[in-house]
Amino acid sequence: MEFLYQRDIYGQTLVELGRINKDIVVLDADLSTSTRTALFAKEFPERFFNFGVAEQNMLATASGLASCGKIVFVSTFAMFATGRAWDQIRNTVAYNGFNVKIVASHAGISVGPDGSSHQALEDIALMRVIPNMNIIVPCDGPQTRDAVMAAVDNPGPFYIRIGRPKVPTIENKPEFKFGKAQVLVEGKDATIVACGIMVNEALVAVENLKKKGIEVGLINLHTLRPLDSETILNTAKETRGFVVCEEHTVVGGLASSIDEILAENHPTKVIRVGIKNRFGQSGEPAELLSEYNLTAGDIEKAVFRIIG
Amino acid sequence: MVYPENQIKELENKAKKIRRLIIEMLSKAGSGHPGGSLSATDLITALYFKVLRHNPKNPHWPNRDRFHLSKGHCCPLWYAVLAECGYFPLEKLWTLRQLGSILQGHPDRRTPGVDVASGSLGQGLSVALGMSLAAKIDKLDYRVYVLLGDGELQEGNIWEAAMAASHYQCDNLVAIVDYNGYQIDGRTNEVMDLEPLVEKWKAFGWHVFKIDGHNMSEILSAYEEAKIIKAKPQVIIAYTTKGKGVSFMENVVDFHGRAPTKEEAERALKELE
Numbered sequence: 235m236e237f238l239y240q241r242d243i244y245g246q247t248l249v250e251l252g253r254i255n256k257d258i259v260v261l262d263a264d265l266s267t268s269t270r271t272a273l274f275a276k277e278f279p280e281r282f283f284n285f286g287v288a289e290q291n292m293l294a295t296a297s298g299l300a301s302c303g304k305i306v307f308v309s310t311f312a313m314f315a316t317g318r319a320w321d322q323i324r325n326t327v328a329y330n331g332f333n334v335k336i337v338a339s340h341a342g343i344s345v346g347p348d349g350s351s352h353q354a355l356e357d358i359a360l361m362r363v364i365p366n367m368n369i370i371v372p373c374d375g376p377q378t379r380d381a382v383m384a385a386v387d388n389p390g391p392f393y394i395r396i397g398r399p400k401v402p403t404i405e406n407k408p409e410f411k412f413g414k415a416q417v418l419v420e421g422k423d424a425t426i427v428a429c430g431i432m433v434n435e436a437l438v439a440v441e442n443l444k445k446k447g448i449e450v451g452l453i454n455l456h457t458l459r460p461l462d463s464e465t466i467l468n469t470a471k472e473t474r475g476f477v478v479c480e481e482h483t484v485v486g487g488l489a490s491s492i493d494e495i496l497a498e499n500h501p502t503k504v505i506r507v508g509i510k511n512r513f514g515q516s517g518e519p520a521e522l523l524s525e526y527n528l529t530a531g532d533i534e535k536a537v538f539r540i541i542g
Numbered sequence: 543m544v545y546p547e548n549q550i551k552e553l554e555n556k557a558k559k560i561r562r563l564i565i566e567m568l569s570k571a572g573s574g575h576p577g578g579s580l581s582a583t584d585l586i587t588a589l590y591f592k593v594l595r596h597n598p599k600n601p602h603w604p605n606r607d608r609f610h611l612s613k614g615h616c617c618p619l620w621y622a623v624l625a626e627c628g629y630f631p632l633e634k635l636w637t638l639r640q641l642g643s644i645l646q647g648h649p650d651r652r653t654p655g656v657d658v659a660s661g662s663l664g665q666g667l668s669v670a671l672g673m674s675l676a677a678k679i680d681k682l683d684y685r686v687y688v689l690l691g692d693g694e695l696q697e698g699n700i701w702e703a704a705m706a707a708s709h710y711q712c713d714n715l716v717a718i719v720d721y722n723g724y725q726i727d728g729r730t731n732e733v734m735d736l737e738p739l740v741e742k743w744k745a746f747g748w749h750v751f752k753i754d755g756h757n758m759s760e761i762l763s764a765y766e767e768a769k770i771i772k773a774k775p776q777v778i779i780a781y782t783t784k785g786k787g788v789s790f791m792e793n794v795v796d797f798h799g800r801a802p803t804k805e806e807a808e809r810a811l812k813e814l815e
Binding site for chain 2 (some may be wrong): 259278281283285286288291293294295296297298299301302303304321322325326329330331481514
């Protein structure tokens with residue numbers, strides 16, 4: 235199994251894009267080594283700007299650049315991109331509908347030892363409430379490239395959420411289509427919907443359950459906005475219930491998105507696997523996933539709550 | 543620099559007309575911000591009619607000079623100037639703040655001549671910085687002007703942008719501070735003192751001009767002299783009077799965010815004849 239840093243793929247994809255599109259501009263706020271925008275900075279110093287530890291200025295400046303026709307990639311940790319600069323994103327990026335692509339790394343509890351202040355558990359919720367904002371949470375390295383390409387190919391603001399640790403590459407995925415859910419496994423006893431690193435945990439759970447004779451489907455819902463409600467509603471007609479998994483608070487993120495669609499159109503049972511009314515803390519990523527009930531084992535338990 | 547008297551007179555008359563339009567728009571709209579619109583009228587009239595390189599018939603011309611209104615609540619001033627320049631018909635001014643209007647309560651891209659929306663204070667200097675950096679990338683020689691309110695200088699984002707503009711040596715960037723000395727809750731020096739303001743900008747690496755923001759010669763000189771400054775962004779700190787031009791509005795904090803009544807508008811227009 236191949237393990238990759240999503241950040242590495244992001245940095246490499248930026249360089250690739252920079253070579254073919256002179257309108258790509260990249261901004262960072264003193265974390266270019268961590269986010270890997272430093273790779274772009276090295277090759278295209280005239281199109282890279284470091285703003286120091288000043289995220290609000292970075293996001294509003296991105297709008298100024300975008301107003302002049304630039305496609306602006308903005309990177310820092312998810313906590314600071316979405317929390318510190320929310321007003322700038324809402325009023326100056328999204329309201330104007332600008333081509334500002336926020337690629338935020340170090341999202342979720344898997345940031346690890348840095349602890350709560352650096353573990354963004356609310357970032358999807360913060361971005362999801364803003365009109366015009368497109369959101370992609372890629373599940374692995376190769377999908378990070380797909381997400382970045384989609385952000386360039388589609389106009390308007392994007393939020394792409396990636397993590398800190400290396401993640402296993404999910405094999406044999408259907409072709410990536412922006413806005414279209416990926417059905418990874420078919421199965422009608424229950425259906426797991428996951429995004430980001432939780433897709434791999436879900437895959438492990440599906441395989442374990444299969445050994446027990448339980449056929450569980452798995453959907454990688456990489457694009458949270460615009461959300462593929464068609465796939466969710468079609469699935470709802472055939473499944474006994476959903477388990478929704480996210481490395482994020484259960485409020486306002488993927489589970490909420492699914493709940494909203496189902497409640498209005500096809501009420502179906504949903505069990506949420508996510509972070510429940512808690513802040514993060516220090517620890518190794520694997521320890522934290524366990525402490526916050528985000529493991530394959532936790533997903534299996536959730537499935538049993540549906541199938542009884 | 544000395545400017546011919548007729549040129550100055552012409553600009554002063556234009557500013558008077560802009561002030562009349564501001565009063566009429568706000569009175570018809572029934573809400574809005576006259577005080578800061580009137581205090582910055584001379585600065586922005588001089589900019590659009592004598593300094594700015596722009597073409598109302600081609601508002602997206604890539605090498606046009608940029609203007610951004612960071613103190614977005616003073617958009618009646620901007621709208622009046624844009625209409626007077628010919629960006630859209632004058633009668634549109636009477637739709638200010640109405641449902642579906644191209645003239646929103648705060649600046650918006652649906653208005654011809656407006657590149658970036660504003661309203662949430664403290665972000666406009668960053669927006670202008672982005673426009674300035676884009677010019678450097680594209681090797682274009684346009685200049686970027688941004689109007690800041692004095693109250694909004696209390697926002698931290700402004701000083702983040704000030705630091706960055708100086709770091710990147712944005713000599714194509716001009717910030718204009720409408721220093722009228724008032725904000726919604728009262729005098730700036732009582733709500734949150736900005737002084738020493740000249741020293742603050744200098745400390746952030748900016749070239750500072752101090753002018754009387756109602757003296758057309760001083761305004762034009764500052765804009766012209768700013769063009770020759772190299773390697774530093776420039777700030778024009780313009781000392782102004784809130785509500786300038788209407789006696790009963792001058793330095794009256796109530797008129798920061800209250801539109802004149804019909805009767806008040808009539809009195810104001812008489813003073814501006």
